[in-house]
Amino acid sequence: MATAAAAGRCGARPGPYTAGLSLASTEPAAAAEPTGAGTPAGPATAAPRRRAWARVGRRPPPPVLVPHEVTIDGLDPAHDGVTIAHLSDLHVGSLTPAEHVRAAVELATGAGAEVIALTGDYVCWRKHEVGMLREQVAGLAARRVVATLGNHDYFPSAAGVVRALAGHGVDVLRNRHTTLAVRGRPLHLIGVDDPVTRHHDLDQAFAGVPASGTRVVLCHCPEQAPGLAARGADLVLSGHTHGGQIFVPGLTDRIIDRMGKRYRRGFYAVAPDAAGGGAGRRAQLYVTPGVGFSGVRVRAGDGTRAEVALFTLRAGVPRAG
Ligand SMILES: [Fe+2]
Numbered sequence: 001m002a003t004a005a006a007a008g009r010c011g012a013r014p015g016p017y018t019a020g021l022s023l024a025s026t027e028p029a030a031a032a033e034p035t036g037a038g039t040p041a042g043p044a045t046a047a048p049r050r051r052a053w054a055r056v057g058r059r060p061p062p063p064v065l066v067p068h069e070v071t072i073d074g075l076d077p078a079h080d081g082v083t084i085a086h087l088s089d090l091h092v093g094s095l096t097p098a099e100h101v102r103a104a105v106e107l108a109t110g111a112g113a114e115v116i117a118l119t120g121d122y123v124c125w126r127k128h129e130v131g132m133l134r135e136q137v138a139g140l141a142a143r144r145v146v147a148t149l150g151n152h153d154y155f156p157s158a159a160g161v162v163r164a165l166a167g168h169g170v171d172v173l174r175n176r177h178t179t180l181a182v183r184g185r186p187l188h189l190i191g192v193d194d195p196v197t198r199h200h201d202l203d204q205a206f207a208g209v210p211a212s213g214t215r216v217v218l219c220h221c222p223e224q225a226p227g228l229a230a231r232g233a234d235l236v237l238s239g240h241t242h243g244g245q246i247f248v249p250g251l252t253d254r255i256i257d258r259m260g261k262r263y264r265r266g267f268y269a270v271a272p273d274a275a276g277g278g279a280g281r282r283a284q285l286y287v288t289p290g291v292g293f294s295g296v297r298v299r300a301g302d303g304t305r306a307e308v309a310l311f312t313l314r315a316g317v318p319r320a321g
Pocket residue numbers: 010089091121150152240241242294
């Protein structure tokens with residue numbers, strides 16, 4: 001079933017069906033609407049099947065820039081108005097057209113944000129995708145560009161992905177932080193390594209982060225958000241879900257629920273879990289549907305459109321003490 005495959009695609013190897021879709025993607029590009037997951041196949045003849053395959057092989061709608069204002073209680077007033085662009089799940093490879101990735105890179109750079117944050121899954125499965133990544137992210141630029149890894153980055157070569165990104169000045173934060181002085185006040189960017197492949201270490205990622213200052217956390221998988229809130233995250237940026245990639249009302253959410261997952265796309269106010277001994281605070285989590293394709297070149301339904309998110313931080317209620 002397409003939706004089940006989409007919901008779990010970040011952990012599933014492409015099968016024969018996927019291989020066929022890759023072949024279809026070599027067709028000449030044409031404008032296309034997202035294909036519905038439940039589109040009836042019509043009579044069981046060869047011709048309608050070929051047409052259905054062609055539809056999913058067409059050029060997908062390009063990523064769009066999606067602006068958000070994020071109000072954070074306790075935010076340093078100096079950081080009111082600071083902007084962060086967020087890109088995730090580029091999935092460079094045979095399913096994601098290079099121009100699709102390039103459009104996202106240009107949107108992020110063109111937004112003029114102080115920071116660009118990348119939250120993993122830059123490639124799909126294969127070694128040669130690392131070279132493609134190096135070419136396709138060229139020109140990504142902001143005052144600071146930071147990244148963390150996703151599960152797919154470990155499949156071909158995490159070290160290769162890190163080198164490809166670092167070659168463009170991207171600071172890959174693997175369970176560590178970096179601090180940027182923005183308007184004279186500290187903005188801490190904390191990167192948690194991929195939790196899906198169990199490379200994450202939340203305590204190590206937060207080690208040495210000063211108590212004062214704004215804390216923006218990058219973590220590929222959103223399910224870590226309660227633990228990140230417990231450690232004092234203000235804003236958590238995640239991807240991984242692709243918004244479900246194919247969203248069928250009443251079905252996709254049920255499947256995600258059964259998988260024990262809590263977050264699909266958009267904003268969540270996340271309460272801290274017990275990890276911080278109750279010292280944490282409610283964090284804002286944003287889960288982007290990301291940019292690229294995994295398993296099938298289709299994004300369809302609510303909350304799945306490829307995007308670059310652009311956050312403007314806003315100061316909320318001052319924090320006591
Ligand atoms: Fe992904």
